[in-house]
Every structure is written in C-alpha cells, then in structure tokens.
Amino acid sequence: MEIKRLTAEELDARIADFAALLHACVSEGASVNFIAPFTMADAESFWRRKVLPRLGEGGLVLLAVVMEGRIAGSIQLDCDTPPNQPHRADVKKVLVHPDFQRRGIGRAMMSAIEEEARQRGRWLLTLDTRSGxxxxxxxxxxxxxxxxxxxxxxxxxxxxxFDAATFLYKLMPWAPMDTAASGPAGAGNSIAG
Known part of the structure; x- marks a missing residue:
C-alpha cells in the first residue's frame, strides 16, 4: 500500500480516477455531502471545483492510497481555519473504494493524515460522520x-x-497544553508557556 500526498498538478492528471473513487463511494451510500442521482460528471466537478483550487492554494492536504494501479482511497486535511484556530484542522472526505474496503486502508490513511497535521503544527483534529x-x-x-x-x-x-451526524475530535499527543485543564469556554483553557 502506497500513501502519497498529491499536488494540484497530480490531482489534475488523475481527476478521472478520483471521480471514479467518489462516485463508487456515493453509489454505495457514503454520506459525503451528495445525494442520488450522482453522476461521474458530478464527481469530477467536485474534484475540479472544490478540491483542485484549494489544493493549489495550500490550505488543503490530499492524500491518496494507490493499490493495483488504482486510487483505492483518499483523505483530506483542511488547514484553512480562521485566525483564532491555527492549532486545528478538519479531517474530510475519508473515502475507501468499495473494491478495496476491509484491507486497513482507512486506518492507514488516518495515521498518515495525523502525521500531516503534526508537520503543520495542528494538534486538534475534528471531523463529522453520519451517525452509525x-x-x-x-x-x-x-x-x-x-x-x-x-x-x-x-x-x-x-x-x-434525514440522518443524524456525529461530531468527533482528537487532541493529538503533541498538543502544548495540559489536556486535563480543558473544559467549557471561559474555564481558563489556555496554552501553557
């Protein structure tokens, strides 16, 4: 299994492969912002309009898993956060092609995206998923x-x-604060130092 960080140019060169990944996942019922009917043209449009520009700007990280010459999975880390959240990033669009599920790809991508977050000084990761x-x-x-x-x-x-959504977070081990001190807003949550 190879996990690679892609540039905008690399995504552009394989846009059809990424469209196929997204289309397959949505067709299998993945709740990743789209509803049926969802065409290959819709999938390609997502990568061209929503991901490619942001990847080129540098606020978004895209990792892909290549297996058997195909894009078997992808994951995004959105670091384009407001000025008061330079420590946080959103994990987005965790996709594993149905043909490649149950092979540890999701877990490998989660580990790889955490390393990307560490390299960027992001120590609070957030994500949401359809409940259940x-x-x-x-x-x-x-x-x-x-x-x-x-x-x-x-x-x-x-x-x-309509589906419920579960919101999750992970405070990374390199967080520069005493995690025991975290609590409601205004409860003295400050970075030590």
Missing amino acids: DKGEPLYIGSGYQVAGIVPYYSRDVHRPA
Whole structure:
C-alpha cells in the first residue's frame, strides 16, 4: 500500500480516477455531502471545483492510497481555519473504494493524515460522520472522542429521509497544553508557556 500526498498538478492528471473513487463511494451510500442521482460528471466537478483550487492554494492536504494501479482511497486535511484556530484542522472526505474496503486502508490513511497535521503544527483534529456509519468505529478506534450528535443534519444519499451526524475530535499527543485543564469556554483553557 502506497500513501502519497498529491499536488494540484497530480490531482489534475488523475481527476478521472478520483471521480471514479467518489462516485463508487456515493453509489454505495457514503454520506459525503451528495445525494442520488450522482453522476461521474458530478464527481469530477467536485474534484475540479472544490478540491483542485484549494489544493493549489495550500490550505488543503490530499492524500491518496494507490493499490493495483488504482486510487483505492483518499483523505483530506483542511488547514484553512480562521485566525483564532491555527492549532486545528478538519479531517474530510475519508473515502475507501468499495473494491478495496476491509484491507486497513482507512486506518492507514488516518495515521498518515495525523502525521500531516503534526508537520503543520495542528494538534486538534475534528471531523463529522453520519451517525452509525461504518466509518464511525474507525474514527473512535483511532482515538477520536464524540463531541455530540446533531439530529436531522443531512439528507440521506438514497432515501427521502434525514440522518443524524456525529461530531468527533482528537487532541493529538503533541498538543502544548495540559489536556486535563480543558473544559467549557471561559474555564481558563489556555496554552501553557
């Protein structure tokens, strides 16, 4: 298994492969912001319009897993946070192609994205997932804590229904603060030093 950080140029060169990955995941029911019908053109448009420009600007990290010459998975780290959140990043679009699931790709990508966060000085990682989704045990098994659940958060991919979302976070080991001191806003949460 090879995990590679991609440049905008590398993504552009393999945009059809990434579109195929996203299309396959959404077709299998992945709740990653899209609803059926979802075409290959829709998938390609996402990568061209939403990811490619941000990747070129440098606020987004894209990792891909290549297996058997195919894009088997991808994960994003969004470091384009507001000025008061330079320590935080969002883990986004954790995708594993249905043909390659149950091979440890998700866990490997989570570890790799944490290393990318460490290199960028980001020590609080956040993400959200459809409550009860098959990715939820992966995130919890990777050390993420549930912050809360929001009911009716998004439309279901295939059904005329609404799904709850689980919001999770992980405080990384290189955080420069005493994690025991964390608590509600205004409770003296400051970085020691």
